[in-house]
Amino acid sequence: MRVPSQLPREEHETFTLGPVCEALDRVEFEGATVDDALDALSGRRPALHEGHRTYVEHVVRQYTSGDPDPGALVPVQPYWAVRKDNGRRWELYAWWRRYESADGRLREYRRLRHGNARASSRGEIAVAAYTAAFGVDAAWPRRWSQEFALRGSPGRVTRVRIVEAGLGDGSRAVQFDGTVAEVRAYYEAHGDAHVRSVVRGGPERPGPGCFDCKQFTGCRAVRRSPGVLALPSRKLPLRKVSISDLRYHAACPAQSLLRSLHLPKTDEYSDAAKLGQAVHGWIEALHRRPGPVPCRRDDMPPQGENWTTGRWRVPDEEAEAGRRMLLHHVDSCPFQFPGPIERVECEPTRVFHDTAAQALVVAKPDLLYREDGSWVWRELKTTRTPPRIGRDPLDTYPQLALAVVLLAQAELGGDPSGSRVELEILRPDGSDPHVIDPMDTERLAKARAVLRRYAGPWREDRAWEARPGGHCRQCPVSRWCPSAQDPADAEEKE
Ligand SMILES: [Zn+2]
Structure with a gap:
């Protein structure tokens, strides 16, 4: 049986190809010219975002020719x-x-x-x-x-x-x-x-796909978690969001929209970002060993060898920096002196329906493990910049703020009083561990303030205006953005 969805979803998030198909239908079934079919998109309500429109024009012209x-x-x-x-x-x-x-x-x-x-x-x-x-x-x-x-x-x-x-x-x-x-x-x-x-069918597996599911409203497998984005209750169409989306939105709303539409990207990852992915992948593979098994120096790549491969291949010098980062993980490995660990989940995806903000919140911790009945949420960061004294990790890494709120509200289950958020920052010359207690009222209040700062403007936004600047050069979707800063302009200003 087919059941209609009951909650309204924001159209732009449900069907990026919708306007492409509309224009092609006009050309193929109504005899419109490509120009006329594209002009007709101006009559859409709500109006297409200028970046989405650029993409639609590109693909319709390409497809029809x-x-x-x-x-x-x-x-x-x-x-x-x-x-x-x-x-x-x-x-x-x-x-x-x-x-x-x-x-x-x-x-x-x-x-x-x-x-x-x-x-x-x-x-x-x-x-x-x-x-x-x-x-x-x-x-x-x-x-x-x-x-x-x-x-x-x-x-x-x-x-x-x-x-x-x-x-x-x-x-x-x-x-x-x-x-x-x-x-x-x-x-x-x-x-x-x-x-x-x-x-x-089969057992429900909640994930980002829940957003498009016709059974979403009544599904018991989706966790209903009012307030995890720390926003007041509103009656709004459902949106899907991750902390990455919120970070992109804070940098440039147009970028976050065009990424959420899954438009083709160019040069998405810098060498530093590729190295971060490679380090994460290496540690993840070690942590997936049944046990869990503590990581040792022998588990790390040998000296003088570029150990990075495939998509995350980086130049030799970067790979050597990554090898040194990996060696510093050995001392801060969470399984070095573990308590009674009952369960380990590497890079799990968890979704929560914030019924106040009307958002499907997608979270992907680097590592979750349950120790003595309580969940520990661990994030791993790699950087080559020296530590900045006095900077609150909740401000630097908003995903920690989400982790604090989720654990404080016991959204993962378990006993929240023993829960903690761990942050491991790996540098070529050392590692910094941080631990945040979600039951600490000051930390929880700070985490909620951080989430409000990111999620508030995102939830209110309907225009997704571009915020052009030097960052357009690194933006992987700037190709579709008519407002993107021209590289020539950027050079003049430098
Ligand atoms: Zn480890």
Whole structure:
């Protein structure tokens, strides 16, 4: 059964591709020119953010000019749906854009992807191919809970193609290309199992995806945690937020919006940020060993070897600084002299529905462990700058403030009186441990003040205005931002 969502969500956060599809629908089904279709987006309420609009214009122009064989396929408006009855009635269909040859023998689905084209799962491909081969035209039901109105017959389809279309770079990748008989075989191999797993579901696993879930309002697996953002109760559309989002918002609201839309990014990580990721990854792998096992010097990378790899590869000199940071972890490893540790979770994702601020708060501690019935929340930071005396870690790292409030309110369960927040700062020449007691009323009040300072302006913001400056040069989404400071202007001012 399909159940409509009951809480209003902010539209821009639910469907970045919405305006892209609207413009393409006008071009493909109403005969509009690309310019007219893009102009029509100005009539949207609420208005599209200027950065989102820049992205939409880019991808619509690229998509409509990128057809390798224009005229060979015509766009198809109705969905293709297959209805099955086997004691229970269900409907197979795909959201993807639909095209067919003039004689109706070839049907093609195109799945639009942010950034570059990448593969769908075999189960998804199997279901889509099956509906292209055997589906009949279907109009979207007027209500979510109603069935599709099916019309006609599958027609003369002999061949099916599934294509992934990358919107950022115009890339296309054919995921499936076969006859109707091949579709049937592929579906039997991969589709049935996929459908069974979707229908059967499984245990709830709360996460960022809860935001888009139709069952969110009634779901018992989502923790309802009023006040974790320390904001007054308001009646507002639900938003999703992490502490990173709040930090980006404090630097530049436009940047936080364009990141939350998952627009393609350029040069997202500096060498320092890559090294931080590499150090985190190394320690995480050690902490995942069953035990837990305390980290030792032997566990760390050997001298004179660049130990960083893949996405987080950094120059040799940076890698050496990282190796020295890792050695300093040995003395501050939380499992060096542990109490009775009952449970360890490395980089877990926890979500909390702040029913006062109407926000789905996504938290990702570096490490959570339960010691003698109480949770310990640990964050690890890497830096090459010397410590600044007298600076409150709650001001520097707002995720600690969220950790303090969550533990103080016992949102993770357990006994809050024994809980603590630990911060480990690794430098090439040493490490600084900090411990915060969430039951300390002054610390808790400070943590709430920090959260209010970050979350208050974010919750009120509806304009997401850019705050251009020198930081635009490092901003990974500035490419989409018409207000971004021109690098030439920045140099003049330096
Ligand atoms: Zn360790």
